Amino acid sequence: MAYGPHTTEDRARMLAAIGVDSIDALFADIPSSLRSSKLNLPPPESESELSVRLETMAGRNRVDLISFLGAGAYRHFTPAVVDQLLLRGEFYTAYTPYQPEISQGTLQTIYEYQSMMAELTGLDVVSASHYDGATATAEAALMTCRATHRERVLVSHSVHPHYRETIQTYFAGAALAADEIPLVAGGPADGTTDLAALERLLADTDRPVAGVVVANPSFLGLLEPMAEIGKLAHASGALFVAVVEPVSLAVLATPGEYGADIAAGDGQPLGIPLSYGGPYLGILACRDALVRGIPGRLVGMTTDVDGRRAFVMTLRAREQDIRREKAASNICTNQALCALAASIYLGAMGPHGLRDVAALGAARAAELEAALAAAGAPRLHPGPYLNEFTVRVPDAASVHARLIGRGILAGLPVARIMPGEPSLADALLVCATEITTSAEIAAFGAALHEELAGGVR
Amino acid sequence: MVPQDLRYTKEHEWVRVVGDMATVGITDYAAEQLGDIVFVELPEIGRAVVQATAIGVIESVKAVSDLFAPIGGEVVESNSELSTQPELVNSDPFGKGWMLRVKVDDADQVGGLLDAAAYEALIAEA
Numbered sequence: 390m391a392y393g394p395h396t397t398e399d400r401a402r403m404l405a406a407i408g409v410d411s412i413d414a415l416f417a418d419i420p421s422s423l424r425s426s427k428l429n430l431p432p433p434e435s436e437s438e439l440s441v442r443l444e445t446m447a448g449r450n451r452v453d454l455i456s457f458l459g460a461g462a463y464r465h466f467t468p469a470v471v472d473q474l475l476l477r478g479e480f481y482t483a484y485t486p487y488q489p490e491i492s493q494g495t496l497q498t499i500y501e502y503q504s505m506m507a508e509l510t511g512l513d514v515v516s517a518s519h520y521d522g523a524t525a526t527a528e529a530a531l532m533t534c535r536a537t538h539r540e541r542v543l544v545s546h547s548v549h550p551h552y553r554e555t556i557q558t559y560f561a562g563a564a565l566a567a568d569e570i571p572l573v574a575g576g577p578a579d580g581t582t583d584l585a586a587l588e589r590l591l592a593d594t595d596r597p598v599a600g601v602v603v604a605n606p607s608f609l610g611l612l613e614p615m616a617e618i619g620k621l622a623h624a625s626g627a628l629f630v631a632v633v634e635p636v637s638l639a640v641l642a643t644p645g646e647y648g649a650d651i652a653a654g655d656g657q658p659l660g661i662p663l664s665y666g667g668p669y670l671g672i673l674a675c676r677d678a679l680v681r682g683i684p685g686r687l688v689g690m691t692t693d694v695d696g697r698r699a700f701v702m703t704l705r706a707r708e709q710d711i712r713r714e715k716a717a718s719n720i721c722t723n724q725a726l727c728a729l730a731a732s733i734y735l736g737a738m739g740p741h742g743l744r745d746v747a748a749l750g751a752a753r754a755a756e757l758e759a760a761l762a763a764a765g766a767p768r769l770h771p772g773p774y775l776n777e778f779t780v781r782v783p784d785a786a787s788v789h790a791r792l793i794g795r796g797i798l799a800g801l802p803v804a805r806i807m808p809g810e811p812s813l814a815d816a817l818l819v820c821a822t823e824i825t826t827s828a829e830i831a832a833f834g835a836a837l838h839e840e841l842a843g844g845v846r
Numbered sequence: 847m848v849p850q851d852l853r854y855t856k857e858h859e860w861v862r863v864v865g866d867m868a869t870v871g872i873t874d875y876a877a878e879q880l881g882d883i884v885f886v887e888l889p890e891i892g893r894a895v896v897q898a899t900a901i902g903v904i905e906s907v908k909a910v911s912d913l914f915a916p917i918g919g920e921v922v923e924s925n926s927e928l929s930t931q932p933e934l935v936n937s938d939p940f941g942k943g944w945m946l947r948v949k950v951d952d953a954d955q956v957g958g959l960l961d962a963a964a965y966e967a968l969i970a971e972a
Contacts, residue, residue: 681887706885706903706910715900715912 454798455829457757459777459820460608460806461522461549462669463658465636465746466824471660471733480729489702496700499688499725502732509638509735510652511645512674516685518728519671519720522655523555526602526632528673528684528718529653530556533600533628534565535717536682541566542600543590545582547607548632550806556602566596570603574812580609580770580779584617591625598625600651604632605641609803610777610818611770612641619648628679635659635672635731637775639743640751644674651675660734661727670727681707684718746823750776753821753830760834761819765841769816777820779803785817788840795836848873849940853956854965855898859916860940863956868917870946872904874939875969880906883935888913888924888945895921895948897955902945904935913945917955923947 395403400412409415416424434442456464475481479494489496499517506515519525530542542560544553546569553569560567570590573583582603591598601622605613615631622629631649636658644652656670657663675683681704689703709716738746754776758768766780782788785802792799800819807813821830852860858876862869877883885905895901895915902913924946928934935943950956960968 681885706905712910 451793451798454793454796455832456798457800457819457821457825457829457833458798459610459822460801460818461551461655462663463634463636463820464663464822464824465658465660467660467662467734468737470737471730474733475726475730480726482726490699493700495725496688496702498729498732499686499723500690500700501736502728503688505732505735506635506656506672506674509635509643510633510672510674511643512649512652513677514680514683514687515672515674516683516723517688518656518723518725519673519685520724521667521669521671522632522653522657523549523552523671525653525655525671525673526552526630527555527559528671528720529630529651529675530567530600530602531559531563531565531718532651532675532679532682532684533630534563536628536679537597537599537626539597539599539627540564541568541596541598542602542630543568543570543587543598543627544602545570545604545607545613546572547580547582547609547611547613548602548604549608552604552632570601577771578614579772580812581607581611581613581772582618584614584621587618587621591621591627598622598627600628600630602630602632606634606637606775606777608818609770609779609816610774610820612773612775615642615644615647615649623648633672636743636747636750639740640747641775650679656727656731659731660737661730668724668727670724670731680704682717683707684716684720686723747775749823750821750825753823753825754778756827757819757821757825757830757833760830761837764834764838766817766837769813776822777818779813779816779818781815782817782837782841783815785815788837789817791840792833792836797833797836799833799837848875848962848966848969850962852940853916853959853961854968855914855916855959856968857914857916858969859914861916861956861959863917863950863953866950866953867922868919868948868950868956869944870916870948871939871944872913872935873965873969875972877936877939877943880904880909880911882907883932886913886928886932886935886945888928889921891921891924893921895919915948916959917948917950918952919948919950921946922949 503515519528533542534540544556544567556567570587571583573579573581601618603613603618605615607613619629628650630651630653631644633644633652633654635654635656652674654672656672661670687703689701691699691701693699705711707717709719758778761780766782769779769781789799789802800817803813803816803818852862854860858873860871860873883904883906887903889895889901895918897915897918899915900912901915904911904913925944
């Protein structure tokens with residue numbers, strides 16, 4: 390596509406064509422009090438000065454730490470092919486084209502993303518992507534209300550706290566209710582979604598439930614009884630939303646297999662680098678019956694007038710630019726670049742490669758569990774996990790801070806984002822992936838042992 | 847040419863009332879304006895609908911519009927053939943393209959609807 394900036398002559402011709410004297414005149418309707426005054430900015434720096442300044446700021450990041458942090462965003466190896474292809478000029482934009490059908494290559498990549506995600510989730514329809522896992526989950530919760538004409542969802546307390554907050558934010562504007570399903574306290578199911586409580590909440594016929602939202606693995610790393618939860622939800626006419634971590638789907642049962650109607654999750658683990666605040670990738674998938682209620686763009690495959698394969702934006706009537714206030718969502722865009730990264734990653738790894746990534750992470754996590762238990766930090770919950778779990782560390786926050794001084798990022802003190810919960814006050818949420826090494830695990834174990842034994846400070 | 851025995855709304859729905867049962871569809875004028883209809887979303891059986899509120903969605907290749915309830919009552923039947931053959935709305939809007947049967951709450955509402963002559967005048971102006 391040819392691109393050249395407008396010349397002074399171009400601008401003069403355009404202004405003459407619409408009968409306006411100056412560009413400023415186009416803004417005459419905006420009261421002067423609302424127009425931006427001169428910005429109070431320091432003088433510009435040269436590129437070399439700016440580079441030094443930004444490098445100094447970036448240098449404050451602790452990228453040297455041995456990390457066991459997960460909690461919703463995960464370290465994985467990304468093959469070089471992902472960046473190599475992503476940086477091609479033809480692809481390097483976050484946006485779907487506004488004259489989409491002319492960009493067949495872009496549409497094909499989105500179609501392939503949708504196809505691979507459908508395979509991974511075991512569901513029929515996948516949107517062309519959302520901002521992140523939290524917004525995709527909130528959209529999924531809204532979908533259940535529209536589909537059932539009910540106004541209340543139940544969200545497990547073990548869904549990521551940020552996701553729960555996002556649901557509350559979306560629901561507050563829509564005058565809908567999102568209530569929490571408590572967790573089991575004690576016993577073999579300690580820390581997982583309380584099925585008896587769920588049954589009681591669903592039985593409240595005055596407040597019928599549109600959807601039940603549960604994460605697997607949960608924020609605490611535990612595997613949830615998804616099939617049972619789905620059955621309970623469906624028995625009361627509610628839809629079942631599974632919040633998923635995509636790599637785990639290579640080895641765990643898929644949402645399609647355990648009866649979920651909608652799956653949502655963050656696609657960051659699929660070849661997207663960790664970064665503070667994103668951009669990440671919201672995955673949203675559903676069963677065919679819900680296709681007209683799924684928000685976001687959808688790309689379909691068809692044939693053109695000459696019978697050739699062609700890709701198109703499809704079911705556009707759900708979207709805001711056509712349906713206005715009755716659209717499925719205000720979302721009219723996607724994370725095309727991050728979705729492309731996920732597609733290239735999945736294509737490069739293949740199904741076997743992705744299984745290896747998930748299985749290796751699980752094996753490293755088992756090794757980590759043993760090392761931490763030996764250091765005096767046993768698991769907090771007894772149930773099965775995949776590659777992330779909580780351990781009990783007295784005074785977790787200060788031990789965590791001291792371990793950073795030893796070069797180890799000991800996961801997340803859970804109380805930092807789930808405060809005021811006595812059962813989690815001593816919890817550290819730790820994670821291992823395929824790139825965690827035995828040496829790193831040994832170093833963590835040794836440092837923790839010294840901290841807990843009151844050794845070298 | 848609009849059938850003389852039906853009642854109409856300004857939103858281009860038609861109603862055929864027999865006893866307390868009303869059959870509802872959209873007019874050929876509406877179907878033609880929308881173009882090829884590809885999907886019709888109808889309210890579930892048993893739903894109580896209020897006159898002049900949006901109760902369904904009609905999607906064509908070029909537009910999407912709401913179906914308004916021409917009359918209040920309880921939905922007792924919807925045309926299930928439209929889920930696989932939405933084009934019936936284009937080919938036979940007053941016949942096989944019917945959408946709903948509604949058990950009418952208040953027969954007086956029928957009197958407020960347009961008769962064929964008034965509807966013809968409406969679309970002649972459009």
